[in-house]
Amino acid sequence: MSGDERISQWLVALQATGPATWAARSAIAAAGLVALVVPGLAPWDQMDAIPIVGALLLAACVLLPDSLAPLLFMIVVCLGWLMRAPSDLTLPLVLTGIALLVVHLASAFAGQIPSYAVVNREALRKWLLPATCAVLLGPVVAIAAGLVRGAEVQGSLFVTVAALVAATGAIWFAAGQSVGDR
Known part of the structure; x- marks a missing residue:
């Protein structure tokens, strides 16, 4: 060619x-x-x-x-x-x-x-909601983790991991997923 x-x-x-x-x-x-x-x-x-x-x-x-x-x-x-x-x-x-x-x-x-x-535009819309949740939740979790880390609070690692798990769960469910989906 x-x-x-x-x-x-x-x-x-x-x-x-x-x-x-x-x-x-x-x-x-x-x-x-x-x-x-x-x-x-x-x-x-x-x-x-x-x-x-x-x-x-x-x-x-x-x-x-x-x-x-x-x-x-x-x-x-x-x-x-x-x-x-x-x-x-x-x-x-x-x-x-x-x-x-x-x-x-x-x-x-x-x-x-x-x-x-x-x-189809519907595929773009389905992607947009979890992407927006991730973009909004990412800085919130980072700032909260930074504040907890700077406060020398006992169990701050647990609080940070729990916030990340909660953010991940929110994004997962915003994407339309459920626990039973395979």
């Missing part, structure tokens, strides 16, 4: 892409951009290689959401934060965490369907 035939085939596949696929891949691109830009603007000094490697991995995330690229992207952004960021809970940290969560959820959704598949 020649190069122009491959480009023509790629353009035909791009035209056949449905709105749910566009929405998921746009969410990956937007959230990934936030996850790269916010730590770069934060007061801590980030390694110069993080945005370069992250940008390449973000392009791969958008094009191939069912590959290893989203996981590697999240690892690179997290390593950039772990190497130089302060241990305090700050707004840039929370925004980066939410952005990484959106990248994860949108990649999981986009990775389930081929780019040329026509997906």
Whole structure:
């Protein structure tokens, strides 16, 4: 197959892409951009290689959401934060965490369907409720865990684990799952 035939085939596949696929891949691109830009603007000094490697991995995330690229992207952004960021809970940290969560959820959704598949809007709506719950509950649990940890309360690990289990259960049931489903 020649190069122009491959480009023509790629353009035909791009035209056949449905709105749910566009929405998921746009969410990956937007959230990934936030996850790269916010730590770069934060007061801590980030390694110069993080945005370069992250940008390449973000392009791969958008094009191939069912590959290893989203996981590697999240690892690179997290390593950039772990190497130089302060241990305090700050707004840039929370925004980066939410952005990484959106990248994860949108990649999981986009990775389930081929780019040329026509997906009903109902599938996107079913994904949107648990994704919104996760995005809203994630920072609440992180902030609550940070407050409990800073208070030196006995049993704080139990409180943190219980909050994570409760958040996971809320997301599970928001997704329409039940305990008896297999």
